[in-house]
Amino acid sequence: MSTDAIVLLKNDHKEILKTFRDFEKLGPDAHVRKGQLVSRMIELLTVHTYIENEVMYPRVRELLPELEDDVLESYEEHHVADVLVMELVAMKPDAERFTAKTTVLIENVRHHIEEEEKEWFPQVREGLGRKQLQEIGAEMTEAKAKAPRTPAAPSALKKTIDAVVK
Ligand SMILES: [Fe+2]
Ligand SMILES: [Fe+2]
Numbered sequence: 001m002s003t004d005a006i007v008l009l010k011n012d013h014k015e016i017l018k019t020f021r022d023f024e025k026l027g028p029d030a031h032v033r034k035g036q037l038v039s040r041m042i043e044l045l046t047v048h049t050y051i052e053n054e055v056m057y058p059r060v061r062e063l064l065p066e067l068e069d070d071v072l073e074s075y076e077e078h079h080v081a082d083v084l085v086m087e088l089v090a091m092k093p094d095a096e097r098f099t100a101k102t103t104v105l106i107e108n109v110r111h112h113i114e115e116e117e118k119e120w121f122p123q124v125r126e127g128l129g130r131k132q133l134q135e136i137g138a139e140m141t142e143a144k145a146k147a148p149r150t151p152a153a154p155s156a157l158k159k160t161i162d163a164v165v166k
Pocket of ligand 1: 052074078112116
């Protein structure tokens with residue numbers, strides 16, 4: 001099984017984007033289904049953010065300092081998504097702003113995923129060798145196993161608070 005870091009992250013993206021499309025297909029009154037899909041979306045985003053924040057971004061920052069600005073921008077984009085996710089978690093699916101907030105989350109994350117896949121990953125692949133990408137991938141697979149599944153889990157929550165306070 002390939003553990004190429006970029007392949008792993010793209011697989012995550014695919015799964016996340018699928019929940020976005022499924023959400024968008026639902027009618028305005030499908031509150032139960034919307035609630036389920038948003039929970040799934042949040043779980044996927046929480047795990048994905050964890051492995052990128054904990055492994056991918058710091059490793060790339062260290063190995064390819066010329067990509068540092070992109071990494072810093074990525075942290076900020078993830079932070080915006082984290083804030084929306086924290087608010088969504090506290091909201092009932094039939095609340096007036098639930099669909100609007102989810103839509104803004106989807107727009108933000110889609111933009112971020114597109115930037116990663118179209119601009120950032122190609123530069124990372126060019127800068128790092130196959131072996132390094134495999135090693136980062138293996139490290140991310142390990143991190144995934146212990147990643148928080150919900151944003152309420154202490155380490156994810158602490159990250160958000162730290163980012164706001166710092
Ligand atoms: Fe990201
Ligand atoms: Fe990503």
